[in-house]
Amino acid sequence: MDFGLKGVDAEGLAIDEMDAGGHWLVRSRKLWAQTEMLKALIVLAERGAKASEWRIPALVDAIFERFMVPGEAPLWFEAIAEDGQPLRTRMPATTLYHLMLGFMELRRFAAASRQ
Numbered sequence: 827m828d829f830g831l832k833g834v835d836a837e838g839l840a841i842d843e844m845d846a847g848g849h850w851l852v853r854s855r856k857l858w859a860q861t862e863m864l865k866a867l868i869v870l871a872e873r874g875a876k877a878s879e880w881r882i883p884a885l886v887d888a889i890f891e892r893f894m895v896p897g898e899a900p901l902w903f904e905a906i907a908e909d910g911q912p913l914r915t916r917m918p919a920t921t922l923y924h925l926m927l928g929f930m931e932l933r934r935f936a937a938a939s940r941q
Contacts (some may be wrong), residue, residue, distance in 0.1 A: 833889075838884045839892065840904075853908040855912045857921055860885065861928030868935045886932065 832848035833841050840859045843852035864885055868879035892910060894905050904921050905913040 829865075837892065838881060838888050840888075845883070849868045854905055854913060855892075856905045857902060858904075858924040859890070859926040860889050864889075865931050868931050872935065872938075883914075884931070 829848065830840075833844045833850070835853075835855070839855045840863045841850055841852065842854045842859070844850050853925060864882065866884065867878045867882050871882060891905060895901055897905065901923055902917055902921060902925070903912040903914070904917045907913055
């Protein structure tokens with residue numbers, strides 16, 4: 827996970843591509859990659875990695891702030907450029923799958939954490 831975190835920007839979002847040395851190649855960000863990182867952070871937190879616990883709410887906030895569009899169509903941006911501007915005007919429905927699974931895991935994790 828330490829190597830993977832080299833591909834996370836200052837907002838806590840995973841960038842699209844880095845090389846084997848950890849140098850960023852493509853600085854845009856895709857929504858589905860953020861939901862996969864969310865699931866990975868949850869697994870790490872469940873295994874006792876305290877550093878992952880604080881990243882989870884920060885990532886959720888960043889997802890809603892950068893990718894979700896309240897009350898407008900599209901409802902989300904699939905990909906954003908380094909400057910935060912959307913890279914597409916049409917959003918693939920397949921992203922809904924990633925959103926649902928990522929947030930179902932978050933809900934499960936939050937419920938288990940309260941017990």
